[in-house]
């Protein structure tokens with residue numbers, strides 16, 4: 001009888017050891033991965049977004065240069081995330097970079113988060129919505145020198161323009 005108890009104890013202790021180890025590995029991974037307040041499944045995003053918005057925001061795609069209606073928009077207002085509506089850029093920080101993508105010298109602080117990607121062979125600073133994680137574009141250091149020196153090169157498909165109320 002004692003023998004059985006010992007075996008059962010050993011087995012249950014063994015199981016516990018393994019599962020605890022697994023849990024700590026998962027916890028470590030979760031810490032490394034950013035979490036977002038707006039967290040939807042790929043299926044939900046696909047339903048809510050247009051094909052182009054989905055491709056840019058959720059697949060980190062890039063729209064064709066010159067294709068965005070917002071490229072030459074000079075109205076006063078706020079550019080919000082096309083995925084979740086978070087305010088990302090202000091019209092006063094928009095400038096014509098000549099790149100073919102809507103460009104800003106400054107983001108609305110705290111609402112844009114950054115990452116690094118090597119997708120096209122060299123290091124670029126990727127930027128995404130801090131609330132839903134939607135990919136926006138990249139930031140480069142060849143922006144207007146008289147202000148920040150930064151060029152936030154943003155896909156118009158990732159943005160929705162909200163004009164100022166008069």
Ligand SMILES: [Zn+2]
Pocket residue numbers: 081082083084085086129130131132133134
């Ligand atoms: Zn968002």
